[in-house]
Amino acid sequence: MDPTLEPLARSLREAPVVERNGYDYFVHGVTDGIPPVEPDVLRAIADAIAERIDPASVDKLVAPEAMGIHHGTALALAVDLPMVVVRKREYGFPDEVAVHQETSYGDDELYLNGVDVGDRVVVIDDVFSSGGTVEAVCDALETVEADIVDVVTVLRRVDAADDDISHEVTSLLDVRVEDGKVVIVD
Ligand SMILES: O=P(O)(O)OC[C@H]1O[C@H](OP(=O)(O)OP(=O)(O)O)[C@H](O)[C@@H]1O
Ligand SMILES: Nc1ncnc2[nH]cnc12
Structure with a gap:
């Protein structure tokens, strides 16, 4: 593991796990x-x-709302790039793209504005679980004909991930939940 991510790994092992619609959801x-x-953890990420x-x-x-935003913001400051938030709120702008997001424990609507044809984009999110959110965001980006350069999440839940998704996802740490605890997978 990248040694700068050790404090993140340590705190994940202590995260409480709650049940959410039958899903082991850790709170971190x-x-x-x-x-x-x-x-230091935000900066290391x-x-x-x-x-x-x-x-x-x-x-x-x-970055999709809500929990992609702080990581997207920290990255935007580190690499000096603009950031677009994919919102759960509809604006009704002419080029808005609406997509349906299904996570491991619920669903919602997402609305993409502010990305233009040919924009080279990196998608940032906190966690990749079933992959439903990344899939929905990528569908919206493909609709506006953006060029998806990378998809990066801080964490990947290897015990929930659907391997059959259309974009490769890079994650900093792989995790699973076992006996009510987060386990870091090497
Ligand atoms: O891979 P998936 O199964 O789609 O799960 C991952 C998504 O779930 C959470 O979002 P959610 O919309 O639930 O909540 P948030 O608004 O707190 O980010 C998380 O922030 C990811 O975007
Ligand atoms: N906070 C969270 N904990 C565990 N799995 C998740 N999947 C999406 N959000 C999650």
Whole structure:
């Protein structure tokens, strides 16, 4: 493991796990904003993602609401790129694209604005679980004919991920939940 991610790994092992619609949902600053996420952890995440992408060949970062936003923001500051938020709120702008998001424990509508034809984008999110959110965001980006350069999530739940998704996803840490605890998978 990247040694700068050790504090993140340590705190994940202590995260409480709650049941959400039959799904083992861990609660952590990275994925939920509670308990507080330490600046060093946020910085280490942004730096580790920055190392995995080539900012010179990217026009915009794209982060889904809500928990992609703090990681997208920290990365945008680190690599000096603009960031678009995929909202759960409809604006009704002429080029808005609406997609349906299905997660491991619920569903919602997502609305993409602010990405143009040919934009080279990197998608950033906190966690890849079933892959439903990444799939919905990528569908919306394909609808506007953006060029999806990379999809990066901080965490990947290897015990929930659907391998049959259309885009390769890079994650900083792979995790699973076992006996009510988060386990880091090497
Ligand atoms: O791979 P999936 O099964 O789609 O799960 C991952 C998604 O689930 C959470 O979003 P959610 O919309 O539930 O909540 P949030 O608004 O707190 O980000 C998380 O932030 C990811 O976007
Ligand atoms: N906070 C969270 N904990 C565990 N799995 C998740 N999948 C999406 N959000 C999650």
